[in-house]
Amino acid sequence: MENIIEVKSLAKVFGNQPALEDVNFNVKKGETFGFLGPSGSGKTTTIKILTGQLLQTSGEAEVFGVKNSAINNGSYRRRIGVLSDNSGLYQRLSIEDNLKLYCDLYDVSKQRMEEVLELVNLGNEKKKIVSKLSKGMTQRVLLARTLLHEPELLFLDEPTSALDPANSKQIHEGLRRLNEKGTTIFLTTHDMSEAETLCNRVAFLNKGKIQLLDEPKALRRQFADGSLTVELKNGQFVTLPGGAEGAEEVYKYMSNNEVESIHSNEPTLGDIFVEITGRELV
Amino acid sequence: MILSWKRIYAIFQKDMKDLSKNLFVSSIIILPIMMAFLYGAMGEATIDLHYMIINLTLASVTAFIQCAVIAEEKEKHTLRGLMLSPASVAEILGGKSLVSFILTVVTLVVCMMITGYEPSNMLIIVVALVVSMLFYLALGTILGLLSRTVVEASVIILPVIFLFGFGSMLMLLVEKVPALSFIEYLPNIQLIEIAYDVEAGLGFGDVWVNLVVLLAWAVVATLATAFVYKKKEMD
Numbered sequence: 001m002e003n004i005i006e007v008k009s010l011a012k013v014f015g016n017q018p019a020l021e022d023v024n025f026n027v028k029k030g031e032t033f034g035f036l037g038p039s040g041s042g043k044t045t046t047i048k049i050l051t052g053q054l055l056q057t058s059g060e061a062e063v064f065g066v067k068n069s070a071i072n073n074g075s076y077r078r079r080i081g082v083l084s085d086n087s088g089l090y091q092r093l094s095i096e097d098n099l100k101l102y103c104d105l106y107d108v109s110k111q112r113m114e115e116v117l118e119l120v121n122l123g124n125e126k127k128k129i130v131s132k133l134s135k136g137m138t139q140r141v142l143l144a145r146t147l148l149h150e151p152e153l154l155f156l157d158e159p160t161s162a163l164d165p166a167n168s169k170q171i172h173e174g175l176r177r178l179n180e181k182g183t184t185i186f187l188t189t190h191d192m193s194e195a196e197t198l199c200n201r202v203a204f205l206n207k208g209k210i211q212l213l214d215e216p217k218a219l220r221r222q223f224a225d226g227s228l229t230v231e232l233k234n235g236q237f238v239t240l241p242g243g244a245e246g247a248e249e250v251y252k253y254m255s256n257n258e259v260e261s262i263h264s265n266e267p268t269l270g271d272i273f274v275e276i277t278g279r280e281l282v
Numbered sequence: 283m284i285l286s287w288k289r290i291y292a293i294f295q296k297d298m299k300d301l302s303k304n305l306f307v308s309s310i311i312i313l314p315i316m317m318a319f320l321y322g323a324m325g326e327a328t329i330d331l332h333y334m335i336i337n338l339t340l341a342s343v344t345a346f347i348q349c350a351v352i353a354e355e356k357e358k359h360t361l362r363g364l365m366l367s368p369a370s371v372a373e374i375l376g377g378k379s380l381v382s383f384i385l386t387v388v389t390l391v392v393c394m395m396i397t398g399y400e401p402s403n404m405l406i407i408v409v410a411l412v413v414s415m416l417f418y419l420a421l422g423t424i425l426g427l428l429s430r431t432v433v434e435a436s437v438i439i440l441p442v443i444f445l446f447g448f449g450s451m452l453m454l455l456v457e458k459v460p461a462l463s464f465i466e467y468l469p470n471i472q473l474i475e476i477a478y479d480v481e482a483g484l485g486f487g488d489v490w491v492n493l494v495v496l497l498a499w500a501v502v503a504t505l506a507t508a509f510v511y512k513k514k515e516m517d
Contacts, residue, residue, distance in 0.1 A: 051366065053362070053365075053366075053515075053516060054516060055516060072515065074368035074369075074370060075368075077366055077367060077368050078368045080366075082366050086359045086362060087359060087362065087363060088358040088359030088360040088362070088363065089358075089360065090296065090300055090358070090360060091358060092299075092300050092303040092304060093296070093299060093300060093303075097296065097299060100292075101292050101293070101295075101296045102363075102367065104288055104289060104291075104292030105289050105292060105293075105364075105367040105368060105369050106367065106368060107288070145363070
C-alpha cells in the first residue's frame with residue numbers, strides 16, 4: 001500500500017536538548033496511525049515537522065511524497081487537516097462565523113459546515129459565541145474546522161483530551177467513518193483505549209525515540225504472559241499459568257462445572273508502555 | 283501569483299466583525315478625531331497642524347490597528363490556522379490590511395472634514411497618503427508579528443506613534459543638531475513636504491523625489507514584513 005508519510009532517521013534538537021532521535025516510521029494510505037507517548041516525548045514536535053511548521057535538525061520526512069520543507073504551499077495544505085494543542089478560534093465570533101471563514105478559505109459549501117457541526121454534535125449550538133463555550137465544546141469546534149474540507153490526511157494531536165466519554169465516543173465514530181471513506185489519520189494520544197479503538201498501528205514514543213511499533217493486537221499478544229483468569233460460579237477469580245499446568249487446572253474446574261468464564265490475560269497498551277519505558281503515559 | 287479575492291474578502295469580513303466587538307483596539311480611531319475637533323475649534327489650521335493629525339492617524343489607526351489585530355491572531359493561536367490553510371501570505375496580510383486601510387481612510391476623511399483641509403491638488407495628496415499607508419501597514423504588521431500579545435503590541439507601538447505621529451516637532455531639533463538630519467527623510471516629514479509643495483502650486487514633476495522616498499520606505503517595509511512573516515511561519 002502507498003505510503004502517505006515516510007520518516008527516516010528524523011532528529012530534532014532544541015538548543016542542546018534532543019527532542020527527537022533517529023525516528024523512523026511510515027504511515028500507509030487509509031491507515032489510522034497512533035503516536036503514543038507522555039507529555040514532552042516529541043509527539044507535537046513530530047506533527048509540526050510533518051506539517052511544515054518546524055524544520056528537523058537531520059533526517060528526512062515526506063508527506064504525499066513531498067519533502068516537509070516544501071509542504072507549506074496551498075495545494076498541499078488543502079490535502080491536510082491539523083488539530084493541535086495550539087489551534088485557536090476567534091473568541092468574539094460565533095461558532096458559525098468561525099467556520100464560515102474556513103468554508104471560504106477552503107472553498108467549501110455551507111452545507112458541509114452543517115454536516116461537520118452535526119458530526120461533532122454542535123448542530124444546534126452554531127450561534128453561540130466561542131468565548132462562552134466549555135473547553136470540550138471548543139475542542140469540538142476545532143475538530144469540526146479541521147474536518148471541514150475533508151482532508152486526505154488528518155493530523156490530530158490529542159483530539160478528545162478535553163471531551164467527556166459521550167462526546168469522545170461520538171468523535172471516535174466520526175473518525176472511524178472518515179477513515180472508512182479513505183482518510184488517513186495520524187493521531188497522538190495519551191488515551192490507550194482511544195488508540196486501541198481507532199488505530200491500525202501504534203508507535204510508542206519515549207524521550208524522542210520510538211520504542212515499539214506494531215498493531216495493538218500484535219503488541220498485546222507479544223507481551224502477554226500466557227496466563228488465564230478463570231471466573232468461577234462462586235464469584236472467585238483464579239489466575240492460572242499458561243501451558244500444561246494451567247490446562248490441567250482449567251480441565252479440573254470445567255469437569256466440576258465450576259467455570260463461569262475464562263479470559264486470556266493480555267496486557268493493555270498502557271501496561272506495555274510502562275513495561276518498555278518505565279514511565280506512565282501521562 | 284494568483285490572489286483569491288474570495289479568501290481576502292473572507293479574512294476582511296471576519297476581521298471587520300471581530301474588530302467591531304473589540305473596543306480596546308477599535309476605539310483608537312477616536313484619538314485623531316478628538317484632536318481634529320480640538321485643533322479645528324482653534325481657528326484656521328496650518329499645514330503643520332493638518333499633518334500632525336494626518337500623521338497621527340497613520341501611526342495610531344493604520345499601524346496600531348494592524349499591529350494589534352496581527353498580535354491578537356498570534357496570542358490566540360488563530361494565525362497558525364490561517365497559515366495552515368490554503369490562503370497565501372499575500373491573501374492573509376491583504377485581508378487583514380484591508381480593514382486597517384478602510385478604517386484609516388474613514389478616519390482621515392472625517393478628520394480632514396473637521397479641520398477643513400482641502401488640498402490644492404487632491405490627486406498628489408491621495409497618492410502620497412496611499413503610499414504612506416502601505417508603509418504604516420507593513421510597519422504595523424512587523425510589530426504585530428514580533429509581539430506576543432495585544433498588550434505587548436499596544437506598548438511596542440508607542441514609539442511609532444511618538445516618532446511618526448508627532449515627528450514634525452522633531453524637525454525643530456534638526457536645526458540644532460545636524461546629526462539628526464536623517465529625520466527629514468522619515469515618511470511623515472516627506473508627507474508634510476509634499477503637502478507644502480502642493481499648496482505652493484507644484485505638481486507631480488516637482489514632488490516625485492519625495493514620492494520616491496515614500497515609496498522606498500513602503501517597499502523596504504513590505505520586504506521586511508515578508509521576511510518576518512516567513513520566519514514566523516516556522517516555529
